[in-house]
Amino acid sequence: VSCGWRNGPAMFIGVLRRAIEDDDVTIDFISISRFVPDSGRVKIKHDLECDIGGRDVVLVEDIVDTGLTLAYLLGQLSARNPRRLSTCTMLDRPQRRIVPQEIDYRGFELGTEYVLGYGLHVRDLYRNLPYGVAADRDTLVSRPGADVGRVSPGAGRAVGAPGSGEGPGCGGS
Numbered sequence: 013v014s015c016g017w018r019n020g021p022a023m024f025i026g027v028l029r030r031a032i033e034d035d036d037v038t039i040d041f042i043s044i045s046r047f048v049p050d051s052g053r054v055k056i057k058h059d060l061e062c063d064i065g066g067r068d069v070v071l072v073e074d075i076v077d078t079g080l081t082l083a084y085l086l087g088q089l090s091a092r093n094p095r096r097l098s099t100c101t102m103l104d105r106p107q108r109r110i111v112p113q114e115i116d117y118r119g120f121e122l123g124t125e126y127v128l129g130y131g132l133h134v135r136d137l138y139r140n141l142p143y144g145v146a147a148d149r150d151t152l153v154s155r156p157g158a159d160v161g162r163v164s165p166g167a168g169r170a171v172g173a174p175g176s177g178e179g180p181g182c183g184g185s
């Protein structure tokens with residue numbers, strides 16, 4: 013079972029699924045939300061549809077930042093007695109970690125830059141970019157839909173896109 017939370021990791025899960033030859037894989041989603049802003053406390057908004065008891069489960073994240081989301085989800089899923097529970101993230105930002113997390117499969121490591129594209133968003137915008145882009149989050153919050161290539165110096169830098177020659181990225185396909 014491959015479980016993503018909300019729709020952030022959906023594009024990444026699609027890439028992973030294409031790379032896995034095994035037919036016997038279920039993709040399911042769990043959605044959580046903070047119910048007290050900035051308290052770190054969350055609740056499940058949409059739960060998995062499948063029973064993960066006795067199954068091998070990979071929890072897939074788009075990005076692990078503080079690690080609070082992953083810690084919460086691991087607690088929820090491990091209580092359902094999967095045979096094995098492992099973790100996978102497209103991007104990892106260990107500098108901001110609050111809850112230490114062992115991640116079994118990591119894509120790319122980030123610094124402090126905010127990243128958009130490949131499922132990552134600001135107010136649900138930019139998810140569809142076919143690559144990861146480092147951008148100024150505050151500017152985009154004040155100008156929703158602004159061109160990430162123009163909003164601020166350094167914004168729009170393609171992260172790991174072909175030819176960028178640097179850093180982590182989400183790939184481009």
Ligand code: IMP
Pocket residue numbers: 020073074075076077078079080081082125126127128132133134
């Ligand atoms: P954590 O609970 O602090 O680890 O946060 C994980 C979640 O924060 C991710 O699943 C994203 O939804 C969001 N997030 C963290 N950093 C970024 C970013 O750079 N771009 C977009 N979303 C982010």
